Amino acid sequence: MAGRLTNKRAVVTAAGQGIGRAIAAAFLAEGAEVLATDLDAAKLEGLAGARAAALDVRSDAAVAEFAAGAGPVDILVNAAGIVHHGTILDCTDAEWALAFDLNVASMHRTIRAFLPGMLERRNGSIVNIASAVGSTGSAPNRYVYGATKAAVIGLTKAVARDFIRQGVRANAICPGTIQSPSLDERIAALAAQNGLSLEAARQAFVDRQPMGRLGTPEEMAALAVYLASDESRFTTGQTHLADGGFTL
Known part of the structure; x- marks a missing residue:
């Protein structure tokens, strides 16, 4: 099936590489207008057809300014994140703060910025990239990473519940090792x-x-296309494990 996202506008963060880039490319292939962002705009080269822009999702002002210029969107994909290796004994306060700022607060910023437009149009799909680790906490040496991704799942469910009658859906993808x-x-x-x-x-x-x-980024992108499309319009507040059996 082609054209599953025709006439939809999407913002994808961290679209310069990995899962974010694969999602941006898949959305373009399905007919969406894509606003692809990354902290390093040079990484966005080659995403033919996308509107590329540098965006620091750790900055309230930068996110607000970008959203104001972008206008209303139908889809928001939050893919920015960082993986910290180690236990609680290996995690400094600065590393804890960075992980929560980039992995969780960035989503708070972008959702807060784009949600009003979705509510005005009574239509929107938010897709947050969490992790299988956030769902189970079962991977060793992923103390702060697992904590942040568990927070992403909670954030996703809270947004889904608060706006369930107003046309906005929110779901989380929980990848395994990609x-x-x-x-x-x-x-x-x-x-x-x-x-x-x-x-x-x-x-x-x-x-x-x-x-x-x-796993491959393209496999995660296929799930993101489904969650962004109208095919999933009865699906919200869910954690979608795509982890190759990691959590079994």
Whole structure:
């Protein structure tokens, strides 16, 4: 089926790479008008057809200014985030603050900015990228990351409940381990910290996935298309696990 998002306008944060970029590309392929944003605008090159813009989602002023210039949208995808490695004993106050600001408060900012337009039109779909770790907390050394992603799930459900009669839906996607530039960085860090080869470090991430492989950004994007489209108009406030069996 093609054209599933025809006549819809979408904002996608962190669209420069990984899951965010795959979602922006999938939305474009389905006919949406896409406003693709990233802190580093250079990463948005190659997203043919998208309106690309630099956006610091950690800035109240920047988000408000961007939303005012963008106008009303039908879809908001919050994909910005950071993964902190370690237990509570490895997490400084600064790292805790950064993780919650980027992973959770950024969504608060963008939703607050775009929700009024959705409410005025009585139509909107918000898709937040959470994590399978936020759903279960079962991955080791993901203390603050798991805490932030659990908060994202709570935020999503709260928004869904508050505006359920006003045409706005909110859902969360909870990926397992997904191949991305961010994962490549974590693999390199794991290898360096433990004296492993890159191949061995990568295999450690693969081995924790019951399917025996990593997920792809495109697989997450396919779910985002569904949640953004009218096909899912009876679906709100849900956590959609796309984790290769990680939480089984």
